[in-house]
Amino acid sequence: MAEFRVIETPEAFDDAVEALAAGEGPIAVDAERASGFRYSQRAYLIQMYRRGSGTFLFDPPTIPDFSALEHTIMREEWVLHAASQDLACLREVGLDPTRIFDTELAARLLGMPRVGLASVAExxxxxxxxxxxxxADWSTRPLPESWLTYAALDVELLVDIRDRLDERLTEAHKAELATQEFEAVLHREAKPAAAEPWRRLSGIHSIRHARNLAVARALWLARDARAAEIDVAPGRLxxxxxxxxxxKALPRSKRGLAELREFTGRASRSEIDRWWSAIEEGLATEDLPAVRVPSDAPPPPRAWAARxxxxxxxxxxxxxAVGEQAERMQMPVExxxxxxxxxxxxWKPPADASAAGIREALAALGARPWQLDATAQIIADAFVEAAQSVEDASAAAS
Incomplete structure (x- = not known):
């Protein structure tokens, strides 16, 4: 049975900060959100464990200011599993580490077959x-005792896992590249907000006409506004x-929308007026969205061979070549x-397609030094081989 303290009052918070300051070594950190239930991605529970300190479960809705905790632990190493999933919601409450150890990422770099926390712990x-x-819906209050126990166990083992992974990374001569990857995760810039977020609708690529896209856009915007207003995940509406x-159906009346069997969801009928108003807006607007959106990304590789x-x-x-290198280094190619x-x-190689040119092009895209060391030369060699194969094919055809 995990031992922990739930932190819900200023007095308990001050005690927890003092205890964590008195501990030793890295600090295990985890956060629980209510993805799929709430509109926001805020943290509804933040778990911390440190040797000599114990386990603390912080209840963010009851803690207005985390600055004392941040000041106490910010320069220590934080141990997280899949850090990129939690850093944003931790930063939202003012908790921002300067050093991390990502146990999921370390497991990937070591080529472990399963990298979920439960698998790695086992x-x-x-x-x-x-x-x-x-x-679970971590916005639930009060949180059931079994959920709290589960949350505490998630961090109680993280420091021990970190130590075992660190040993393996050293033995595999991967400690330095792991450090580079952890730094990259820590300092990765957040993606800018999409200019047209409604285009992330699952299945949007099956819509081929501007008017239908206008209706999809209007419905998405209406749903998003309502979801934000009541803090509910949009897909639950x-x-x-x-x-x-x-x-796709473009119903011509509110009744037609209500009779559309595929139009489901818990708010599909209770808020039918809202959705019908959105459809009317989409049907009437002269501001039609582009069917094809310009992009600087290469086209799908399946289309490359012909053109x-x-x-x-x-x-x-x-x-x-990169896949073979990944096998040699015993890690996923990605x-x-x-x-x-x-x-x-x-798709667009640099004018200087030597290893140095490839290295510079990949670095500009965000590749880390260890990745450049491992791949630049073999990519340059592959490009030379490709040019020769195309030349040979062209000569044979003529």
Missing amino acids: ELLGVKLAKEHSA VPDASIIAAA HPDADARLRLAKT NLLTPDHLRRVA
Whole structure:
């Protein structure tokens, strides 16, 4: 049974800060959100554990100011599992680390077959973690005792896991590259807000006409506004599939919308006036969205062979070479080099396609030094081989 303290008052918070300051070594940190239930991605529970301090479960809605805690622990190493998932909501309450150890990322770099926390804990510590509450609605109050116990166990083992992973990274000569990856996660800039976030609707690519897209946009905006107003996940009001179905059907009356079987969701009928008003707006607007959105991304690789055989050859041979390198280094290929980086360089290689030129192009895209050391030369070699294969094919055809 995990031992922990739930922190819900100023007095308890001050005691927890003092206890964490008195502990030693890294600080395990985790956060629970209510994804799929709430509109916001705020943290509804923040868990911390430190050797010599104990485990503390902070209740953010009851704590107006985390600055004392931030000041106390910000320069210590924080241990998180899949840090990129939690850093944003931690920063939202004023908790921002300067050093991290990401146990999920470390497991990936070591080529472990399963990198979920429960799997890593079982392999490294022989401990089985139950994950039955991982998708729970953490905005629930009061939180059930079983949920709190689950949350406490998530951080109580993290420091031990960190130590085992650190040993393995050192043995595999991957400690330095892991440090570079942790730094990259910590300092990665947040993606800018999408200019047209409604285009993220699942299934939007199946809509081919501007008027239908206008209806989909209006429905998405109406749903998003209502979801933000009542802090409910948008998909719980009306699913994406329902918006796509309505946009394709273009019902001509409120009754027609109500009779559309594919238009489901808990608010699909209770707020039918809202959705019908959105459809009317989409049907009437003269501000029609573009069917195709300009993008600086390369086209899908499946289209390269027919129109750009040189780029296709570069990508195919480089992918093979990078894949073989990933096998040698015993890690997933996507951790060795971001696939989009390789696609972009293959589609539009630098004027200097030597290893130095490839290295510079990949670095500009965000590749880390260790990734450049491991891939720049083999990509440059693959591009030379690709050019020769295209030349040979052209000569044979003529």
